[in-house]
Amino acid sequence: MDLFLLVIGSIFVNNILLAQYLGNCPFCGVSKKLGPAIGMGVAVIFVSTLASIFTWIVYHYLLEPQGLEYLKTLVFILVIAALVQFVEIFIKKQSKGLYDSLGIFLPLITTNCAVMGIALLNIKHGFDFVEMIVFSASSAAGFALAILLFASVRERLFISSVPVAMRGTAIALVTAGVMSLAFMGFAGMTN
Amino acid sequence: MNFRQTLTHGLWRDLPPFRMVLGLCPTLAVTATAENGLGMGIAVTFVLIFSNMFISLLRKVIPDKVRIASYIVVIATLVVIVELAMKAFFFPLSQQLGIYIPLIVVNCIILGRAEAFASRNPVHLSMADGLSVGLGFSISLTLVGSIREILGVGTWFGMAVFPDSFEPFGFMVQAPGAFLCLGLLLGLMNAWSRRRGEFFIQT
Numbered sequence: 483m484d485l486f487l488l489v490i491g492s493i494f495v496n497n498i499l500l501a502q503y504l505g506n507c508p509f510c511g512v513s514k515k516l517g518p519a520i521g522m523g524v525a526v527i528f529v530s531t532l533a534s535i536f537t538w539i540v541y542h543y544l545l546e547p548q549g550l551e552y553l554k555t556l557v558f559i560l561v562i563a564a565l566v567q568f569v570e571i572f573i574k575k576q577s578k579g580l581y582d583s584l585g586i587f588l589p590l591i592t593t594n595c596a597v598m599g600i601a602l603l604n605i606k607h608g609f610d611f612v613e614m615i616v617f618s619a620s621s622a623a624g625f626a627l628a629i630l631l632f633a634s635v636r637e638r639l640f641i642s643s644v645p646v647a648m649r650g651t652a653i654a655l656v657t658a659g660v661m662s663l664a665f666m667g668f669a670g671m672t673n
Numbered sequence: 674m675n676f677r678q679t680l681t682h683g684l685w686r687d688l689p690p691f692r693m694v695l696g697l698c699p700t701l702a703v704t705a706t707a708e709n710g711l712g713m714g715i716a717v718t719f720v721l722i723f724s725n726m727f728i729s730l731l732r733k734v735i736p737d738k739v740r741i742a743s744y745i746v747v748i749a750t751l752v753v754i755v756e757l758a759m760k761a762f763f764f765p766l767s768q769q770l771g772i773y774i775p776l777i778v779v780n781c782i783i784l785g786r787a788e789a790f791a792s793r794n795p796v797h798l799s800m801a802d803g804l805s806v807g808l809g810f811s812i813s814l815t816l817v818g819s820i821r822e823i824l825g826v827g828t829w830f831g832m833a834v835f836p837d838s839f840e841p842f843g844f845m846v847q848a849p850g851a852f853l854c855l856g857l858l859l860g861l862m863n864a865w866s867r868r869r870g871e872f873f874i875q876t
Contacts, residue, residue: 593779646867
């Protein structure tokens with residue numbers, strides 16, 4: 483039951499993008515069309531879950547016993563960068579189709595604050611191993627959901643007449659604000 | 674670009690995060706009050722100046738293939754320094770900023786300046802560029818923070834600006850207010866640039 487609440491909480495109530503503001507650069511950059519947005523969402527779910535597992539293990543079995551907690555920023559970003567490289571090489575070798583659809587998003591993910599943010603939040607909340615996996619996967623799913631909805635909205639915006647000064651990123655941010663307002667309606671479902 | 678242009682381009686021509694739409698996460702996340710915005714701005718400025726300096730010094734040593742990874746190591750080291758210094762000297766502020774301080778590592782502005790400027794310019798120019806972009810970022814963050822704090826809480830840097838009868842517009846300090854405020858500011862800036870004949874519509 484607690485895990486179920488954790489899932490609902492991290493997808494809807496504390497949506498990583500619309501309530502915690504993480505991962506806004508790809509949110510604005512890759513959301514002009516639905517196709518790339520889906521690719522980005524899937525890539526983030528995949529990398530973020532993997533990265534959280536690795537960073538959690540490194541933190542609890544390597545850094546904490548040595549008293550090196552203060553190095554977590556440096557170590558986490560290295561783990562994530564190495565992991566992204568590795569995943570890219572692996573997918574390229576194993577599956578051409580998957581590489582064609584996800585490949586271009588993988589380098590972008592290294593500097594995606596959502597991945598690093600989820601890894602840091604796992605440590606901050608003091609999750610155990612199972613909670614950590616559930617939290618990371620569902621937070622990343624929340625990101626995918628938000629970017630998917632947002633890309634659908636932006637496809638409509640493209641054909642509507644927006645005031646010249648507001649075109650592009652400006653109207654996108656206002657739209658994100660309205661969506662964030664809608665997601666605030668979920669507040670109170672969990673505590 | 675000569676030295677003077679480098680020193681001033683971050684203040685209006687390339688003002689982050691409005692002109693370079695990079696580093697939106699901290700702009701949205703820590704600007705609930707003007708003080709937090711300014712604190713984050715100063716932290717980013719410090720990291721920018723020194724990351725630009727080190728990367729510029731090492732630009733002939735770093736092999737091209739692993740340059741991004743090398744930049745990230747330099748930036749992450751500086752961020753750890755900032756993190757520890759903030760905990761030691763500005764503890765309440767570091768509690769307020771929380772995980773957004775370690776997240777300076779993935780702030781695209783810093784990596785962007787390293788790649789676009791510091792990797793191909795001499796040290797003094799790179800440091801000037803870091804200072805200018807960092808100052809521009811601090812000004813923008815303080816501006817967004819001020820607007821949100823004044824409307825959302827009715828104070829500025831903790832001082833009351835409105836009489837007690839003012840009903841705070843609480844929506845502004847929450848997530849939707851952040852997106853809306855930044856979007857409208859960007860729109861205003863675009864309108865102003867168009868009037869002056871500069872062309873700046875982000876796509």
